Amino acid sequence: xxxxxxxxxxxxxxxxxxxxxxxxxxxxxxxxxxxxxxxxxxxxxxxxxxxxxxxxxxxxxxxxxxxxx
Numbered sequence: 001x002x003x004x005x006x007x008x009x010x011x012x013x014x015x016x017x018x019x020x021x022x023x024x025x026x027x028x029x030x031x032x033x034x035x036x037x038x039x040x041x042x043x044x045x046x047x048x049x050x051x052x053x054x055x056x057x058x059x060x061x062x063x064x065x066x067x068x069x
Contacts, residue, residue, distance in 0.1 A: 006041040015053025019061055024068045 016022065023045075030036050035043055049061045 005039070007044065008041050009044045009046055011046040011048065013048045013050075014061075015050035015056055017054055017056050017060055019047075019049070019056075020065055020068060023064070027068055 047061055051058065
């Protein structure tokens with residue numbers, strides 16, 4: 001059976017140390033709009049990060065806090 005869901009990708013380009021705060025805000029809004037519960041679409045997040053900008057670490061972007069979920 002063919003997957004008929006709409007595939008949505010959202011991209012971030014960032015170097016901020018507090019990226020997870022921004023992400024938490026977006027996730028909250030997606031939940032409020034019921035996008036994450038929709039059976040009609042898939043929501044995918046892509047993050048391009050720059051470790052040299054503000055001297056961040058890879059973990060700032062890859063270890064997502066459970067509070068974001």
